[in-house]
Amino acid sequence: MTATDFAGATPATGRGPAPVSRGLAWLYVLGGLIGLGASFALLLEKLEKLTDPGYVPTCSLNPIISCGSVMDSPQGALFGFPNPILGVAAFPVVVTAGVALLTGFRPPRWFWVGMQIGTTLALVFIHWLVVASLYDIGALCPYCMVVWVVTIPLFWYTTLHNLTAGHLGFGRSVGAALGRFHSLVLVVWYLVIVVLILQAFWGYWTTML
Helix, strand or coil: CCHHHHCCCCCCECCECCCCCHHHHHHHHHHHHHHHHHHHHHHHHHHHHHHCCCCCCCCECCCCEEHHHHHHCHHHHCCCCCCHHHHHHHHHHHHHHHHHHHCCCCCCHHHHHHHHHHHHHHHHHHHHHHHHHHHHHCCECHHHHHHHHHHHHHHHHHHHHHHHHCCCCCCHHHHHHHHCCHHHHHHHHHHHHHHHHHHHCHHHHHHCC
């Protein structure tokens, strides 16, 4: 699998928008659907807990794997409403974009700049939640982690596409260089998060051995 399978390395020209790989389109569709499913499931759990304060969410399995603890924390409603609402609103946009790309739609530059801004904000938000979950809340939400997993490649391959296609106005050579190691970057990225999770809750994990 090459970076072109996801990002599409054909630069934009004056003849029109650059073609987009079907790999990136399918990533939008499948990643968006997975993220939407996880966000919607978590929102349902939150609604159940609001109607019944004694309700124990099905995703609360132990003191560490506990979406209830995350939902009840201040970080679980950063903007004054449950965080899953953000996912329920944003992921359909990603899915729609993927479906449009699969039909052969070649978006203009402003579309890709918008996708870059959106995925970048999402990436910053989920990494803030990672830090909050590990070091402030002290619990992990399974549905949240699913959103983490899909948001990272959505950002990564959107960025690679925008760099190599010239939509950002800079970095074509950087995009080409990073594209050679696109899978390795993702593997290392995920491994760092796994190591941080193991380190943060090492005392608990050792009690399960």
